[in-house]
Amino acid sequence: MKSRVLAAVGTVAVAAMALTACSSGGAAGGGEASCTNKITKTDVPQVTVWAWFPAFEQVVDLFNKTHDDVQVCWTNAGQGNDEYTKFSTAIEAKSGAPDVIMLESEVISSFTIRQALVDIGEFGAADVKDKYTEGAWNDVTSGDSVYAIPVDSGPMGMLYRQDLFDAAGIAVPTTWDEFAVAAQQLKDAGTGGVLANFPTNGRAFNQALFAQAGSVPFEYDKTKPTEVSIDVNDDASKKVLNYWDGLVKADLVTTDDAFTADYNTSLVDGTYAVYLAAAWGPGYLQGLSDADDTAVWRAAPLPQWDAANPVQVHWGGSTFAVTEQAKDKQLAATVAKDIFGTDEAWKIGIEQGALFPTYKPILESDYFTNLEYPFFGGQQINKDVFLDAAAGYSGFTFSPFQNYAFDQLTEQQYAMVQGEKTADEALDDLQESLTKYAAEQGFTSK
Amino acid sequence: MALTTEPPTRAARAASAARTVRPRRGGIGAIDRKRQRWGWLFVAPFAVVFAAFLIFPLCYAFWMSLQTSTLAAGTEFTGLANYVKAFTDPIFLGGLGRVAMFALVMIPAQMLVALVAALVLDNLATVLSKFSRLMIFVPYAIPVVIGALMWGFLYSPRFGPATDLFALFGATAPSFLDQSSIFGSLVNIVTWQWSGYYMIIIYAALRGIDPSIYEAARIDGANSFQTALRIKVPMISSSMVMVLIFAMIGTLQFFTEPQVLRGIAQGAIPISYTPNMYAYSLAFSYSQFNYASAISFALGIIVFIGSYVFLFLTRKQSGLK
Numbered sequence: 001m002k003s004r005v006l007a008a009v010g011t012v013a014v015a016a017m018a019l020t021a022c023s024s025g026g027a028a029g030g031g032e033a034s035c036t037n038k039i040t041k042t043d044v045p046q047v048t049v050w051a052w053f054p055a056f057e058q059v060v061d062l063f064n065k066t067h068d069d070v071q072v073c074w075t076n077a078g079q080g081n082d083e084y085t086k087f088s089t090a091i092e093a094k095s096g097a098p099d100v101i102m103l104e105s106e107v108i109s110s111f112t113i114r115q116a117l118v119d120i121g122e123f124g125a126a127d128v129k130d131k132y133t134e135g136a137w138n139d140v141t142s143g144d145s146v147y148a149i150p151v152d153s154g155p156m157g158m159l160y161r162q163d164l165f166d167a168a169g170i171a172v173p174t175t176w177d178e179f180a181v182a183a184q185q186l187k188d189a190g191t192g193g194v195l196a197n198f199p200t201n202g203r204a205f206n207q208a209l210f211a212q213a214g215s216v217p218f219e220y221d222k223t224k225p226t227e228v229s230i231d232v233n234d235d236a237s238k239k240v241l242n243y244w245d246g247l248v249k250a251d252l253v254t255t256d257d258a259f260t261a262d263y264n265t266s267l268v269d270g271t272y273a274v275y276l277a278a279a280w281g282p283g284y285l286q287g288l289s290d291a292d293d294t295a296v297w298r299a300a301p302l303p304q305w306d307a308a309n310p311v312q313v314h315w316g317g318s319t320f321a322v323t324e325q326a327k328d329k330q331l332a333a334t335v336a337k338d339i340f341g342t343d344e345a346w347k348i349g350i351e352q353g354a355l356f357p358t359y360k361p362i363l364e365s366d367y368f369t370n371l372e373y374p375f376f377g378g379q380q381i382n383k384d385v386f387l388d389a390a391a392g393y394s395g396f397t398f399s400p401f402q403n404y405a406f407d408q409l410t411e412q413q414y415a416m417v418q419g420e421k422t423a424d425e426a427l428d429d430l431q432e433s434l435t436k437y438a439a440e441q442g443f444t445s446k
Numbered sequence: 447m448a449l450t451t452e453p454p455t456r457a458a459r460a461a462s463a464a465r466t467v468r469p470r471r472g473g474i475g476a477i478d479r480k481r482q483r484w485g486w487l488f489v490a491p492f493a494v495v496f497a498a499f500l501i502f503p504l505c506y507a508f509w510m511s512l513q514t515s516t517l518a519a520g521t522e523f524t525g526l527a528n529y530v531k532a533f534t535d536p537i538f539l540g541g542l543g544r545v546a547m548f549a550l551v552m553i554p555a556q557m558l559v560a561l562v563a564a565l566v567l568d569n570l571a572t573v574l575s576k577f578s579r580l581m582i583f584v585p586y587a588i589p590v591v592i593g594a595l596m597w598g599f600l601y602s603p604r605f606g607p608a609t610d611l612f613a614l615f616g617a618t619a620p621s622f623l624d625q626s627s628i629f630g631s632l633v634n635i636v637t638w639q640w641s642g643y644y645m646i647i648i649y650a651a652l653r654g655i656d657p658s659i660y661e662a663a664r665i666d667g668a669n670s671f672q673t674a675l676r677i678k679v680p681m682i683s684s685s686m687v688m689v690l691i692f693a694m695i696g697t698l699q700f701f702t703e704p705q706v707l708r709g710i711a712q713g714a715i716p717i718s719y720t721p722n723m724y725a726y727s728l729a730f731s732y733s734q735f736n737y738a739s740a741i742s743f744a745l746g747i748i749v750f751i752g753s754y755v756f757l758f759l760t761r762k763q764s765g766l767k
Binding site for chain 1 (some may be wrong): 516517518519599602603604605625709710711712713714716717727730731732733735
């Protein structure tokens, strides 16, 4: 008897599962997506958007309030790779992708090669070219083709703990040589902390440090999608990696993985005195818990290899792209263009999300230049650091298999800090594995 | 049963079955056919789900595995080329070697813990034994992802207790998430999670043994240690074989724990740490769905052959013969 009851329960459970599987599949296919935000104007067309910007809900609400012809249905589908994984699966499945998607500029080529993004140049995107900085526009375009609308960017600077620097008697380093000296000074002070962390899984962060010394890892043109050239083991990259390997070997910096709970706590509790960061870094720091109450944060320019000829680099930077699966591509392009296309939206993005705009009307405004950041004790970090860092940027080329390239970089750098390889060997091996992969994937080198 | 019969015998049996069915169908006919129709109706709910969620995806994946798709050149039909590539792919073979190492260490560890716990609990009949039984089983009731996340925090040098514990004795705690220690850390998580489940299987088998056998053993002068080793263990060998098969298949498909721990130890656990993780990242990180299907099928073939050979070799112990 008991087993019969069990069997019946089992059958019902399986049937229920099958039914729910069907119904959820139906919802995704039918376009009746559920939104994180509340939509009040239900009788106008909706555009689905995936994004993970901080304080984005307020931006969406503002957009929906000020638009009567279209409403944004927003979902946070995860940050970075989490979102890309879902998008990638949706491309393969040919359904389930949003109309508009937030992408970091480093992955745009990885999706254009899969024909997943719409060239929105003809949908009016080309007209807004002048509203964005040249570097940011270069990142999202190829010739006349526009694959995304730039949103924020990540000019790099050095965030440091003034209180820890003062206690150890360290002057703010302006070159990497001074940075190494400061690292030694902090170690000698014996506080138990280190000057900085060198994460082997820093991905675009590591890449930016190489680029500062002159590395140009990839040459790729989205309009000639099968040609790529790879040069990741150049002298500039080797110089930078050898420098960090030296600091690691001397125990002057740690090699904790980035973006873990341990790392996050170390950032704000004084374990690391310096956070080599992009302009979005302050926003990241403010979102972390267990912060040191007495921390005094200040921003300074990124240390340089040659103080006489400073080179500025970027880490991160996001865009809005329209996907091939968008039902109404014109409408989606309009949303991608307009959602961060007003001063009001940007004030939310800057003040609540700590975003750094690529949108010139705001970027060049007195408001943004003179903005005082309470987190930095009222320091005008844009005027002092990030506007200069942003000024010289002319764009950066990533490969169409950037995720693979970053994973390989992580593996090689980890082998290096484990003492299995020298910095030169790590980069030579990286070059070899990427060249092999590119050939396997049918690319020809230029 | 069908699993251990060799192909010729199976074919012969099928033929003889067909012979016995055919005359009956011709003879009695109508009633049997009606019954069979009802039979199909009862099987249908399962068959539909089984076909829709297992057979169809499997066929689709196999079809995908016969094609090659590259980022630059598009998709083409290449037959078994992906399988040739898989079985000569050092990353896939390296992953297989690693799970084989895990199998060698992890399976004996789990079985030993499970067997000892079951034998001890079988000998006790107090309230404490019921409580212990539940407690040993509880880790299995925790979802694997939650368990792995929890251990991730326990291993963490900052949030875990190890740093403080070792500091009490003036020592530095080992780093559990290093390249050198990640293997042991993973073995520990899996053993913690699964031993309780295997213990319940073995314990149930032990409870099924006729107590009069123990009485006979006692009269013959066996102490309880000898009873356990010479009577109980041989009598539950079929359950042990089953546990071993479960553990072996689980280990070859090792995925969740390293995937979760990778979130905090990306250097020590590369994306291709186990064959399943390799297939996952190929498909979802590098969009090589075709090669990922081939890797999955290659792993499936190895698991199938491995289980088959193992069941064949242990057909005596498992009572299948």
